[in-house]
Amino acid sequence: MTLGSVDYAILALYFAFVLGIGFLIRRRVQSSEDFLTSHRSVPVWITSLAFLAANLGAQEVVGMCASGAKYGLMTAHFYWLGAVPAMLFVGVFMMPFYYGSRARSVPEYLKLRFDEKTRVLNAATFAVMTLFSSGVSMYALGKLFQLVLGWEFTNSILLSAAIVLIYTFLGGLTSAIYNEVLQFFLIVLGFSPLAILAVIKCGGWSGMAARLPAVMLETWRYTGSSSQNPMGVEVFGLVAGLGFVLSFGYWCTDFLVIQRAMAANSMSAARRTPVLAAFPKMVMPFIVIVPGIAALALSHMGVGYSLPSKGDGLDYDQALTTLMAKFYPSGMLGVGLTALMASFMSGMAGNVTAFNTVFTYDLYQGHIRKNAPDRHYLWVGRAATVGGIALSIAAAYLAQRYNNIMDVLQLVFSFVNAPLFATFLLGMFWKRTTGHGAFTGLLCGTAAAAATHGLTIAEGKGGWITSVHTFPSTMAQNFWIAIFAWSACFTVTIAVSLLTAPKPEGELHGLVYGLTDLPRDPEEPWYRRPAPLALVVCVVLVILNVIFW
Amino acid sequence: MIDLRTPIGVFFVMVGLALVAMPFERAPLTSSMVNLYGGLPMLLFGGVMLWLAWRRR
Numbered sequence: 001m002t003l004g005s006v007d008y009a010i011l012a013l014y015f016a017f018v019l020g021i022g023f024l025i026r027r028r029v030q031s032s033e034d035f036l037t038s039h040r041s042v043p044v045w046i047t048s049l050a051f052l053a054a055n056l057g058a059q060e061v062v063g064m065c066a067s068g069a070k071y072g073l074m075t076a077h078f079y080w081l082g083a084v085p086a087m088l089f090v091g092v093f094m095m096p097f098y099y100g101s102r103a104r105s106v107p108e109y110l111k112l113r114f115d116e117k118t119r120v121l122n123a124a125t126f127a128v129m130t131l132f133s134s135g136v137s138m139y140a141l142g143k144l145f146q147l148v149l150g151w152e153f154t155n156s157i158l159l160s161a162a163i164v165l166i167y168t169f170l171g172g173l174t175s176a177i178y179n180e181v182l183q184f185f186l187i188v189l190g191f192s193p194l195a196i197l198a199v200i201k202c203g204g205w206s207g208m209a210a211r212l213p214a215v216m217l218e219t220w221r222y223t224g225s226s227s228q229n230p231m232g233v234e235v236f237g238l239v240a241g242l243g244f245v246l247s248f249g250y251w252c253t254d255f256l257v258i259q260r261a262m263a264a265n266s267m268s269a270a271r272r273t274p275v276l277a278a279f280p281k282m283v284m285p286f287i288v289i290v291p292g293i294a295a296l297a298l299s300h301m302g303v304g305y306s307l308p309s310k311g312d313g314l315d316y317d318q319a320l321t322t323l324m325a326k327f328y329p330s331g332m333l334g335v336g337l338t339a340l341m342a343s344f345m346s347g348m349a350g351n352v353t354a355f356n357t358v359f360t361y362d363l364y365q366g367h368i369r370k371n372a373p374d375r376h377y378l379w380v381g382r383a384a385t386v387g388g389i390a391l392s393i394a395a396a397y398l399a400q401r402y403n404n405i406m407d408v409l410q411l412v413f414s415f416v417n418a419p420l421f422a423t424f425l426l427g428m429f430w431k432r433t434t435g436h437g438a439f440t441g442l443l444c445g446t447a448a449a450a451a452t453h454g455l456t457i458a459e460g461k462g463g464w465i466t467s468v469h470t471f472p473s474t475m476a477q478n479f480w481i482a483i484f485a486w487s488a489c490f491t492v493t494i495a496v497s498l499l500t501a502p503k504p505e506g507e508l509h510g511l512v513y514g515l516t517d518l519p520r521d522p523e524e525p526w527y528r529r530p531a532p533l534a535l536v537v538c539v540v541l542v543i544l545n546v547i548f549w
Numbered sequence: 550m551i552d553l554r555t556p557i558g559v560f561f562v563m564v565g566l567a568l569v570a571m572p573f574e575r576a577p578l579t580s581s582m583v584n585l586y587g588g589l590p591m592l593l594f595g596g597v598m599l600w601l602a603w604r605r606r
Contacts (some may be wrong), residue, residue, distance in 0.1 A: 006571065010564055017560045024551050046553060178553050185557060189594065193587045197579055305578060329574035331584040335564060335591075 001148050001325045007334025014186070014338045015163055018179045018345070022167030025175045032377035035172035036357040037104050037263060042174065044269035046181050048276035051260040053180035056187055057347020058141045058340060061288055065323075066316035068292025069307060071230045072216030073548055075292075076285040080219070081243040084278045084541055086251035088534040091261070091274035094252055095530075096518055097428050099262060099270040101510050106255040107362040113427045113511045115435030116366070121442060123362035125416050126255060127355055131388060133413070134351035135395020141344040142396060148321045149337075157396055160341060164348050165389045169382055173263060173357070176349040180260075183342035188280075190332075190339030191287050194320075197327045198294035201303065208297040216293060219548045232473030241479025245486040246414065249421035256354040267519050271530040278537045282544060295319040348392065356384035411453065411478075418482035419445020419489030426493050429513045431505065437497030445489025452484045453477070554602035561595030564588070 033039045042050075067075040103109040107126065111119035138157045145156040167175045202208045208217065215222045215229055222228040223235040233241075251257060251274070261273035298305040299314075305326050308315040324336045360381045369376070419442055426433040426441075454465035458477035471477040508515045526532040568588025576583055 006567060010567065013560065013563060017556055021551075021553075021556055024556075178551075181553060182557055182560065185561070185594070189561070189587075189591055193583060197581065197583065201578060303578065326578040327576050327583065329576040329583055331568045331571050331574055332576075332587045335568070335587065 001321070001333070003149065003333065003337070004330035006331050007337065010331075010334035011338050011341065014342065017182065018163060018167050021178050021182070022170040022175045025171030025178065029170075029172055029174070029378075031374050032360065032381055033104075033374075034174070035378055035381045036353075036360060037259075038172070038174045038177065040263060041265050042177055042263045044264055044272050044276065046177060047260050047264045047269065047273040049184045049280070050177040050180040050263075051257055051273050051277040052281055053184040053187075053346045054257055054260055054350030055347075056184065056343050057137045057350075058144070058344035059137055060347070061187065061191070061340065061343045062140070062144065062317060062320050064285075064288040065292040065295075065320040066318075068289035069296045069314070069316045069319045070292075072212070072293055072296075073219055073285075073289065074215075074223075074229060074231050075289045076219055076548065077238060077242060079281055079285050080541055080544060081239065082247040083251060084281055084537065085243065086247040087274040087278045087281065088537055089248065090252040090258070091271050091278075092530050092534050093513075094424070094428060095261060095271045095274070096267065096516065097511055097513075098258060099264075099267050100516060100519070104262075104361050105357050106253060106258055107358055109511070110423075110427070110438070111362075111366075113508070114433075114438045118423075118435055118439045118442070119362060119366070121439060122420070123358050123366075127358050127363065129413055129416065130256065130351040130355045130358075131391045132395050134348050134355075134388070134392035136399050137344060137347050137351075138392055138396040139399035141341075142400075144321065144340070147318070148325075153400070157393060160345055160348070161389050161393055164345050164352065165386065168349050168352055168356075168389075169385050172381065172385075173259070173353045176353040177260060177263060179349065180346045183346040184280075186335075186339045186342045188287060190335045190342075191291070193332065194323055194327055194336065195287055195291045195294070198291050198298065198323055201327075202294050202297045202301070208294060211297045211300045212293070216296070217548070219545060221549055226472045226476060231475050232471070233476045233479060237476055237479045237483070241482050245418050245421060245482040246479070248425075249417040249419075249482070249486070253420045253424050254417065255358060256350050259354050259357065268521055268524070268528065268530075271519070272528070272533065275530045275533045275537065278534075279540075282537070282540060291323055292316070292319045295323050348389075352385060352388045352392070355388040356381050359384040359388070411481075414478055414482055415446050415449040415453075415485065418449060418485040422486050422489040422493060426490065426497070427512070430497075431508055431512045431515060432497055432502050433493060434497045434500045434502050436500040437493040437495075440496045441489040441491075441493030444492040445485045448488030449481050449485035452481045456480070552602045552605060554598040554605075558595045558598030558600075558602060561591045562599065563595075565590075565592030565595055 029035050098109055101109055101112055103112055107119045107123035110122050142153040142157040145151045146153045223238055226232045226234045261270045264270040264273050295307055299307045308318045328336050360377055364380050423438045423442055453462045456469045456471060456477055457463035457467045458471035458474045461474055505515055510516050521529055565588045568584040572582045572585035574584050
């Protein structure tokens with residue numbers, strides 16, 4: 001793929017704008033709260049799009065297109081089942097506790113609700129995970145640009161890391177959020193034409209259907225048995241593993257996304273943030289998954305396009321970039337590559353801004369220096385931004401050196417994230433839950449996840465203890481690991497809580513359902529209230545699932 | 550606080566203009582004027598953003 005001067009000009013223009021936004025916002029950053037939490041001042045339309053864009057990393061865009069080519073429209077379950085219901089839940093039911101508790105981070109909520117040890121456990125694992133996640137994303141982008149454009153790996157990651165560093169260092173969370181919105185629109189406007197062009201080339205939806213097995217264009221019809229679909233998952237594993245544990249574990253507890261909603265300028269706006277984000281989230285499969293499906297159909301048509309090979313199979317990861325090379329002329333090619341760069345940068349900035357907040361408030365202020373002047377914490381927040389990006393770069397090189405590190409990290413994420421939702425569910429909705437219960441439950445949930453992985457095998461992975469079961473795919477294995485981890489955490493938390501003394505009810509106001517005055521806004525029109533908006537999303541979601549059953 | 554719609558609007562108007570200005574560039578697998586059809590929505594979107602920002606003032 002060769003870029004023209006106009007493509008480089010578009011890329012340079014984009015860099016100029018993201019840096020410009022950072023410089024403009026710099027002037028209003030006076031305190032650590034301005035830098036790390038945006039001082040809860042961001043309008044809802046911006047927090048909603050940032051909530052979505054923080055999750056739209058390069059791996060998400062490239063990976064979902066690849067999954068579209070590999071698994072077909074079933075990949076849409078990662079959106080319609082594995083994201084939207086959890087987004088509605090966090091907006092309608094959980095945000096009153098996050099926002100109303102005045103906690104500045106998710107670990108800080110755990111401290112208020114439970115105790116310091118639960119907070120530190122969550123803060124430390126989250127900080128490490130965000131850094132590795134950012135580094136692995138950086139590695140993926142460096143490899144992609146090396147492969148597609150012939151750019152040096154080091155140059156690609158240093159250039160993008162430097163730009164993210166400048167705008168997050170200057171403007172903090174507000175700058176990251178504002179740029180995420182620009183990045184979101186760029187991703188949508190940059191990739192939508194590709195989906196349209198590829199589907200038209202296939203002869204429309206019916207043309208794709210004629211060239212692909214029926215399972216590639218359905219979402220639910222072939223989930224009765226794991227052997228019927230390319231994902232190798234059956235309906236229970238899909239709904240309980242992806243639709244419940246993994247999705248709620250991520251969207252309802254991961255500070256990376258929750259931070260965007262907590263930056264909103266009112267409780268009402270914070271609650272509407274994930275609900276409004278659910279609208280574009282429902283449409284994203286048509287922008288990032290459908291091109292992958294079309295790529296597979298085009299490969300069967302003999303029109304001059306084929307998915308690249310890798311070993312004995314196909315290199316699905318190149319579906320998006322090869323389609324761009326075939327359908328985008330110079331100009332739109334620059335927009336598409338800039339959108340790819342934007343998706344990486346939004347993912348990285350999201351990780352870094354979540355990391356610097358958790359590091360500054362939950363680790364540094366909580367344990368290293370408690371009562372320093374605010375100016376000092378502002379300085380620490382900025383230093384954590386620099387340190388976070390430096391460590392992300394180191395993680396990218398680590399990933400380059402050890403090819404399987406990405407698999408290991410994905411696994412560790414599922415070990416940690418899956419049980420966390422059980423902790424929050426019990427903590428927010430059962431006042432009897434104790435700190436000892438939460439802490440023990442989290443550890444046991446993670447141990448259960450590791451044990452399930454050690455006792456089962458899928459595609460040659462796992463079984464490092466012994467093999468008692470073989471899954472048809474690693475995806476099925478991951479879903480079941482999450483189910484066991486969540487169940488273990490849920491059960492152990494209840495058992496230990498019943499054996500230990502709970503916090504007095506007076507200390508739980510604003511933190512637990514039943515002891516908190518939930519916000520009611522009957523004066524607001526329906527379209528400004530989270531519950532009616534969530535109902536509209538549910539209706540659209542049902543319609544989409546029925547159409548693509 | 551800056552009105553984010555202004556920089557977003559300016560950015561997409563500039564990118565849209567750049568694309569619309571070179572409509573006849575061709576890609577290997579399509580004869581469509583991709584830059585024109587991709588640039589016009591960007592131009593329109595950028596214009597709407599700028600209009601919304603201007604109206605707020």
